[in-house]
Amino acid sequence: MLLEVRDLRVEFATRDGVAQAVNGVDYTVDAGETLAVLGESGSGKSVTAQAIMGILDVPPGRITGGEILFKGRDLLKLKEEQRRSVRGAEMAMIFQDALSSLNPVLTVGDQLGEMFVVHRGMSRKDARAKAVELMDRVRIPAAGQRVRDYPHQFSGGMRQRIMIAMALALEPDLIIADEPTTALDVTVQAQVMDLLAELQREYDMGLILITHDLGVVADVADRIAVMYAGRIVETAPVHDLYKAPAHPYTRGLLDSIPRLDHKGRELYAIKGLPPSLTAIPPGCPFHPRCPMAQDVCRTDVPPLYAVDRGPVSGPGRGSACHFWLDCLEDSACRGPASDTP
Amino acid sequence: MPDVRRTNPGPDPESGDRRPGEHPPGDRPPGEHPPGDRPRGDWPDGGPDAEDGAVAGTGFGGSMDLATNEGRTLEDDPGPDGGGPSGRPRSLWSDAWRDLRRNPVFLVSALLILFLALIAMWPSLLTSGDPLDCDLALAQEGSRPGHPFGFNGQGCDVYTRTVYGARTSVTVGVCATLGVALLGGVLGALAGFFGGLWDALLSRLTDVFFAIPVVLGGLVLLSVVTSNSVWPVIGFMVLLGWPQISRISRGSVITAKQHDYVQAARALGASGPRMLLRHIAPNAIAPVIVVATIALGTYIALEATLSYLGVGLKPPTVSWGIDISSASPYIRNAPHMLLWPAGALAVTVLAFIMLGDAVRDALDPKLR
Incomplete structure (x- = not known):
């Protein structure tokens, strides 16, 4: 196993008290595998990624528990110095907004080359040749000339390619892409994802794709982990999840996608708001918004049950719902508020 | 040289003025681009190389090609200094320099400052007289051949004194600015980058210094100094001036620190010093340079102010401030005694402030 996150917990000290951003997240990524981490803003998906990369702002952030095993080592036990040599070389990150993630006063060639200077101790000249090679790899036309350009001289899609090239520079084993296509328009999104x-297939890397776009996920991911209020609420192979979700929250998300055959009808929305991270409801954090909620949901935190029975079940499926079987069997696991007949 | 990047009509992949015969695609490996053989007229369509690369290399067509061409038209304007596609890589500074050379405000102020520096170093280039060679019989006399600016209250030649006064003013201005920029810039950057206790301490300290009125502070501190050199004045300016730069430096480092690219550099394995020096400092230094350049003018004026008040430089040092001070009682009888040194002071301060302005525009990558 390339990466194994076990019971990770992260808190932030805020003015309104302690915000529990991540509350016991478990997930694994294998070499060559794409794990999509899905969730709303504030569900803890980015914070988990930052904790894995070790770029969490400490303080106010604080990792209060769990372990992050990367190729067998617990990253949380490494010294900052060792941690830094892992970053970039063995795991890299692609950020959402490529324009603001590239230094405006350095040419892209300098920034790409920096990877080789920092980690490989190459000369600037060799690093530049490597930068051109990388830009070719991510299919930037006329790389030899454009290597001297500044980030603002590139279009959005091109900039994201450069970010990808930077992340790929040292052929890391794991790439975390934090909403890599959110800032791009739809046609460019598809190109960048492809x-x-x-490149992931080619290098046999593990990829963690953080997104809130279910459309992006369907094409590229192998497995999905759905996060809510800092927990994984459902995990499943991508097609199983789309076919039959085993958690009412996932069901709600899927139903919220605009669809052509729903033309003219009101778009479904999950009722209520995501909970404040400073006051996560007791029991199942989704219960105030859940159409299936029973008394037990208000008191008992559901563990991640293995989804091993019912239709479309299988190994590797899990759901943090006390009534996952009902949800799986009844495709309308969202109660009376539904607008479908 | 025309500014191609701004006057270009924009990318047009279908532009009819392309001359495909001139550079048949494929007669040159992509990625290599010999300088000088590309006619200007080819730029709007991105040139045959870009076209070739975009279509054959990506096959994305449409929007991607457009984007590529846009990038190409924005690309470097090959200047004679070797900043062109085949030259050595451009940096922020070479770009800024190219912008500056075309800015008339910069040219005028730079010429003035150059001239000032020249006469500060070799005043004898412009005058053969001695600023301390005075004849009381000529006191307050007006202009006459050989003495274009007339004489001052002590019968000294105003022209010679004005020329010699430049040295003191420039020395004080440059040294005070360097001291302030180094001390304030470094302290502020460290405080901004590391934050925490060190930052809190420094911020309170700057508050204390901000609370000291400059002129009052000068009157108190410098009145006890008996030295006749410029150094106590420079030292005083650095002492009271560094908090201003430190605050600006701290602020711009904090702003730059929060940028995503610093986080990205961290995520790709950059160390603390590398982040500060390579990613933060170049993005944070521009305001420091600009404020320092403008402050240079004000330090020259401050020297004059302090000398006028009698606590700055003292005779027999020749300085504009001393001359303005000694001429002010006689402004009705002999205005020339005041106007020449005051005019020189005003022009010098203006030149440095204009320079600061031009540098600010040139260092802002977003204005490119």
């Missing part, structure tokens, strides 16, 4: 997927 490129990322292709």
